[in-house]
Amino acid sequence: MDSEICTLLLLTCTIIHVISNKVRRKLNYKLPPGPSPLALVANLVELSKRPQQTLAKLAKLHGPIMCLKLGQLTTIVISSPDIAKEVLQTHDLLFSNRTIPQATTVHNHNHYSLPFLPVSPLWRDLRKICNNQLFNNKSLDASQNLRRKKLHELLNHVHACSLKGEAVDIGNVAFRTAINFLANTFFSLDFVNSVGEGEEYKGIVENLVRAIGTPNLVDFLPLLKMVDPQGIRRRSSTYISMLFVIFDRLIYKRLEFGDATIDDDMLDKLLNISQEDGQKMDHKKIKHLFLDLIVAGTDTTSYTIKCAMAELINNPNAMSKAKRELEQSIGIGNPIEESDVTRLPYLCAIIKETLRLHPAAPLLLPRKGNIDVEINGYTIPQGAQIFINVWAIGRDPSIWDNPNSFSPERFLGSEIDVKGRHSQLTPFGGGRRICPGLPLAMRMLHLMLGSLINGFDWKFENDVNPDIDMGQPLRAIPFRINK
Template identity: 85%
Template sequence: MSMDYSIIISLLLLFSCTTIHVLSNTIRRKRNHNLPPGPSPLTLVRNLVELGKKPQQTLAKLANLHGPIMRLKLGQLTTIVISSPNISKEVFQTHDLLFSNRTIPHATTVHNHSHNSVAFLPISPLWRDLRKICNNQLFSNKSLDASQNLRRKKLHELLNHVHACSLRGEAVDVGTVAFRTSINFLSNIFFSMDFVNNEDESEEYKGIVENLARVISTPNLEDFLALLKMVDPQGIRRRATTYVSKLFAIFDRLIDKRLELGVSNDDMLDTLLNISQENGQKMDTKKIKHLFLDLIVAGTDTTSYTTEWAMAELINNPNAMSKAKRELEQTIGIGNPIEESDITRLPYLHAIIKETLRLHPGAPLLLPRQANIDVEINGYTIPQGAQIVINEWAIGRDPSIWDNPTSFSPERFLGSEIDVKGRHFQLTPFGGGRRICPGLPLAMRMLHLMLGSLINGFDWNFENDVNPDIDMGQPLRAIPFRINKSS
């Protein structure tokens, strides 16, 4: 009851402060700026609950009324919501440098993470150093090619587990097994060990990562009204602290053990410790923990989420599943696991991944950017300090861009040059410009390997013939049926 009361008081304060800010900004705007249109403060407060539950959908509805570039004013924060690829191009490409920094959600300030995070740091020498480490040490083609055997091993473990379930007639929690495969691959690259060895550990780690990602992405009243930072009315900062602390405790233990034993495993931890010994300003154990936090959360949550949605869409669309199986059978042989060298020869599988990312982007609103100065876009002034949000979910379902936008139709990408590398602004699930997700190359390899091998090795039915509502948090549980391998 006290929590509800705090939130009600917070909403009243937020509405009052918003009204004051809007009145003062209206006067200033008449003198100086042509700001984008947007809903009234009262409309925003009325929709605040829905904004908290499904912000991408609520913002899409508001954009239908106010346009593809829309201004929201809540408390002290001006947010510009963009729901058009032509306008998002202005942010990602034309004015990329002017929108290169992030607004900092208060949830990311726990353990001082925002000051050490490659995702949230402003453009700075430290940010450039971290990006270079990601691009050159972890996600370069050379590094990824060198770790193919490790991915192959983890893929075989995934398929063996699914095969065992098929023999017992048991359903597979697709999101959980995809998460286990992803996190063990990353933990072996980082620490030369599996983080997850059984189903209980998988659920534990998945819960930590998913809850942390959810907390960070939840609209937080503290971000709109500085006074509320003393209250934490939604408990977001408290929960974020809990989840980050759990991961940091694991990292601390592994780093301390490595330093104590002094044994070289030729993994990412060794690489970073060597850098820290050579240049303590560029890297130290604190920065190592924050980098691992970014990479593990981003590298596991999105991959497992996308794999789960792709499988749900395919099981629910037998025609698309049949086409995928036929392509795999003709290319690599039915029942065989996919090798990374096979991926370029599987255009329909590529189309399935793109179509899944279009309908179900892992970050529906992407990570927000910030205007470094006043910038003019599409005839409107984006004021300095404004938060820029790209509604990737809305762009992916825009009927002026896509035919039958809510239908799952991988065929729309066959013969199309559209990719997800930030060059085609109607499909940017990993962002674009200098802030594009550094883990994109690994994510795409993992998605094609896992999804292709799961559908080539097994037939699938929904458990109890029920299609779960993943949007509402229900996990995809499906029963696999082993397919005999081609000779």
């Protein structure tokens, strides 16, 4: 980071810290403890690279509910499941809105985005459409044949690599499969195919996810908006424009020509809703909804699969147990159906354990206090940005035995799930803002991971176990198991 930016941050933070301290004394606030602006600036580089780990270290010094003053925004970081439950469940309505990252404001996306809209009539309409039309079991069952075809293509690719002795980039093939799962569920077509056609779609989504996921100084210092020092707004605008061109083309083609071969995919459902009630859904809202779903469902899925595979290859005992369960329930090399997952408790435990250790959204999406709320003896002021550090909660030794060890067995016979009911494991959030695509995500994760390990043995390329949390690619060589 440029020294000029650091100097500007330090100066601005110091001034704001002095002013805000005076204001708080007048209002008689008792904010949670936290590091000084100087300490934050000293950790700024590390904070931008691994925010969840840096914040977890700071929480050990300042406590499970911590206040950060960086720039003009008060940020509350929670690293305790009991306090997280207060935000996600007990006072869910009071913390139901979002602070808005600058990257989401391009094309006025924040005015249509389901994850970032305030609780409002539009938000409720979109939420009902997702819950009742798109992600209910009936709709997902109806579209599983589309996902089955994409899974078959994935396994063919892995098999071809095994015959050649070539390594597979797990994150890359998982991303390709995830985006095609979604594209077929939404549009009944591929975004990326096996011969490289559609690679531009993959590049657009990857670059957009990277831009949105980068910690943005502007979100802490609004005075930098005009400068856009990291270019995040500019890049986000470029890639969103590209996706909207694609969506416009797909919507126009479907409206103009239709497709008798398509059996009511998500685009059809949304177009039907728009024709019945243009207030609930129109073409603009369709585009923004698909943008949210594709961005949320591709990178997170591929990252989770990559982490699960890395952990299993690095833990032969867990891999053997998973293979044995699949062999007994499905048969070696036989295709896995989504309906089979309930008969695979160890596979389910692997997914939970991976989400505990490697949550794709380690701080969840930020919430915002609608009013002043007292929690755990401290005031969370109106307008404060609130992060739940689920990465820190997932590695808390007071909650989990051997928290840094990969041990799916801890979830066997356990009632803990990822549906937001258990605050020690909330990788998809909780309360009314829980991720609406959770049912589809869980189907995709179990189906893809189970298929990759059923019928193939794996070893790291060059016997190198990469640091996947730092974004390094996972390259592994598959070996076909004979039936």
